[in-house]
Amino acid sequence: MSIETISLSGRKKVVSNKEMTFLEKMYLIAIVKGLFITIKHFFRKKATIQYPEQVREMSPVYRGRHMLKRDEQGRENCTACGLCALSCPAEAITMKAAERRADEKHLYREEKYAEIYEINMLRCIFCGLCEEACPKDAIYLTISKELVPSNYDREDFIFGKDKLVMPLEMAIQNAQLKNAN
Amino acid sequence: MDSTFIIEKSVVIVVVFAVTMIMAMYSTWAERKVAAFLQDRVGPNRAGFGGLLQPLADGLKLFSKEEFEPNTPNRFLFFVGPAIAMSTALMTSAVIPWGDKLHLFGRDILLQATDLNIGLLYFFGVVSVGVYGIMIGGWASNNKFSLMGAVRAASQMVSYEVAMGLSMIALLMMTGSLSLREISAQQAGMNWNVFYQPVSFLIFLICAFAETNRTPFDLAECESELIGGYHTEYSSMKMGFYLFAEYANMFISSTILAILFFGGYNYPGMSWVVENVGVNIGNIIGIGVLFIKICGFIFFYMWVRWTIPRFRYDQLMHLGWRILIPLSIINIIITGIVILRADIAAYLGF
Numbered sequence: 001m002s003i004e005t006i007s008l009s010g011r012k013k014v015v016s017n018k019e020m021t022f023l024e025k026m027y028l029i030a031i032v033k034g035l036f037i038t039i040k041h042f043f044r045k046k047a048t049i050q051y052p053e054q055v056r057e058m059s060p061v062y063r064g065r066h067m068l069k070r071d072e073q074g075r076e077n078c079t080a081c082g083l084c085a086l087s088c089p090a091e092a093i094t095m096k097a098a099e100r101r102a103d104e105k106h107l108y109r110e111e112k113y114a115e116i117y118e119i120n121m122l123r124c125i126f127c128g129l130c131e132e133a134c135p136k137d138a139i140y141l142t143i144s145k146e147l148v149p150s151n152y153d154r155e156d157f158i159f160g161k162d163k164l165v166m167p168l169e170m171a172i173q174n175a176q177l178k179n180a181n
Numbered sequence: 182m183d184s185t186f187i188i189e190k191s192v193v194i195v196v197v198f199a200v201t202m203i204m205a206m207y208s209t210w211a212e213r214k215v216a217a218f219l220q221d222r223v224g225p226n227r228a229g230f231g232g233l234l235q236p237l238a239d240g241l242k243l244f245s246k247e248e249f250e251p252n253t254p255n256r257f258l259f260f261v262g263p264a265i266a267m268s269t270a271l272m273t274s275a276v277i278p279w280g281d282k283l284h285l286f287g288r289d290i291l292l293q294a295t296d297l298n299i300g301l302l303y304f305f306g307v308v309s310v311g312v313y314g315i316m317i318g319g320w321a322s323n324n325k326f327s328l329m330g331a332v333r334a335a336s337q338m339v340s341y342e343v344a345m346g347l348s349m350i351a352l353l354m355m356t357g358s359l360s361l362r363e364i365s366a367q368q369a370g371m372n373w374n375v376f377y378q379p380v381s382f383l384i385f386l387i388c389a390f391a392e393t394n395r396t397p398f399d400l401a402e403c404e405s406e407l408i409g410g411y412h413t414e415y416s417s418m419k420m421g422f423y424l425f426a427e428y429a430n431m432f433i434s435s436t437i438l439a440i441l442f443f444g445g446y447n448y449p450g451m452s453w454v455v456e457n458v459g460v461n462i463g464n465i466i467g468i469g470v471l472f473i474k475i476c477g478f479i480f481f482y483m484w485v486r487w488t489i490p491r492f493r494y495d496q497l498m499h500l501g502w503r504i505l506i507p508l509s510i511i512n513i514i515i516t517g518i519v520i521l522r523a524d525i526a527a528y529l530g531f
Contacts, residue, residue: 038488
């Protein structure tokens with residue numbers, strides 16, 4: 001087999017420049033054939049998903065909005081080590097660390113915590129590298145289908161701790177579920 | 182002229198006007214639906230059942246848009262362009278026989294604005310004025326893309342009118358009349374002209390596509406080359422008028438195709454229904470049949486739009502001047518020979 005005739009994809013077609021016959025030159029037959037191809041599509045099953053009513057099934061590894069986790073006692077896991085910010089390819093994460101005071105032991109798990117933790121949702125590409133980098137199981141990308149709500153100001157797309165940290169009730173619920181099991 | 186005659190004609194004219202408008206409106210809806218279905222989508226379906234209120238929403242949107250005006254020295258012409266396009270599109274419907282006579286209130290009501298004995302000539306005349314709307318609009322826009330679109334539209338329409346007229350001559354040699362009513366009446370039963378003049382029909386169909394600036398001959402407004410062609414600078418309802426005129430033209434040319442070649446309001450067994458069931462019922466079914474034929478042609482227009490890609494300009498001119506015109510002349514000659522074959526046979530001594 002010579003190199004010219006090999007087709008790795010199996011779809012190779014040799015171009016032919018042969019003279020067209022009179023019938024072919026009229027194009028009418030080709031047009032009628034084309035019309036039949038398009039009318040077949042008229043009766044096909046439609047590919048549309050009626051979005052707000054029907055939702056496309058997401059992949060099991062779907063990565064949605066971020067959440068900063070709390071442990072079973074409702075304390076924040078994050079220690080502001082900065083590994084997520086370092087791993088972020090889009091440089092979307094910034095944070096400022098602070099030291100835990102004695103009266104804040106019920107709020108933060110370790111002695112250092114993130115005073116400010118911000119993700120710029122306009123920069124974030126939802127790659128999930130922050131989740132992989134986190135040594136404290138603090139940041140996760142949830143399966144929430146609502147990614148980022150629309151807004152008029154760029155500032156509103158910078159999500160602070162008020163939007164990112166897991167709600168306390170959720171942490172309590174998780175603890176109860178764990179105890180039940 | 183008595184007053185009942187004037188009332189009768191005014192009612193017919195208003196109804197025809199309204200029907201043309203509604204058909205043009207729902208052609209936009211049908212266009213989007215057909216386009217969607219041919220592309221495996223579902224199309225507009227939010228405004229009303231099956232998106233049936235979509236044309237109203239579109240109209241409302243166009244009315245509420247900003248009325249932009251380019252910095253043009255021909256402000257008057259800029260306004261006149263869409264007006265001419267729209268009025269010529271609506272004027273053609275005057276000579277179309279929508280059905281046979283209805284018998285109402287002791288009168289025979291002719292379902293036609295006017296039965297001109299030169300109906301077909303009138304149609305050709307008005308349609309060729311339609312190019313002025315495009316030409317003036319494109320010229321007055323003071324924009325190179327618009328001018329390019331207008332020039333393309335003008336040369337294309339002029340070229341295809343020749344072939345269209347020649348293809349008609351072969352048909353007229355058979356019918357012997359220019360009145361659209363008479364041509365419809367001649368095709369009673371299944372005596373449709375398309376069976377006698379298929380080549381003429383094909384040429385007329387192709388030319389009708391070119392005359393209405395539909396794909397594959399939509400070079401006057403091809404988005405990928407000329408942004409919007411002659412209506413690039415138009416916005417709001419002025420652009421709506423251009424688009425509307427195009428759909429009205431499509432409706433009218435579908436009607437002409439149905440009348441000239443597919444028997445108009447005739448359907449098999451029409452005379453039986455008229456005799457045994459009633460004149461009015463038979464003729465109202467006739468109107469319905471005509472509209473089914475028209476809708477079929479409008480669907481065909483849309484179907485072709487999503488099948489055949491746009492022609493290159495030189496291919497378009499080649500097709501018009503070097504294929505369709507000679508073909509229609511040959512068609513005329515053959516038709517003439519067939520009509521005269523008895524005389525020829527006698528002359529040759531058969």
